[in-house]
Amino acid sequence: MRPLWLCRVCAAAWPCPPARLLLGMEYRRDPVALSVYMAGCLFDATADLINLNPSPAPSPADLFDRFLAWTARRRT
Numbered sequence: 753m754r755p756l757w758l759c760r761v762c763a764a765a766w767p768c769p770p771a772r773l774l775l776g777m778e779y780r781r782d783p784v785a786l787s788v789y790m791a792g793c794l795f796d797a798t799a800d801l802i803n804l805n806p807s808p809a810p811s812p813a814d815l816f817d818r819f820l821a822w823t824a825r826r827r828t
Contacts, residue, residue: 755800765818767793772822787823794819 753760759768767775767790779786794815801810 754796755804757797757801767819767822783823787820790819790823 753766757766758764759766759771762768762770775786775790779789797819798810798812798815801815
């Protein structure tokens, strides 16, 4: 749910664990595309979340972990 960036199913911060699992399955053959997609989401979410709550702004490290860090995990 934009601009809050919450999951429409469970209302947790998106991408929640089930969303990450589904995204991982959807992009299983192209993990680079997943990282590019999530980088775009990070860019959009940063603007949305800062506009909603500018003080204190969301932590860049937290947003990176939420949107991108998990995409680098090894998949077997």
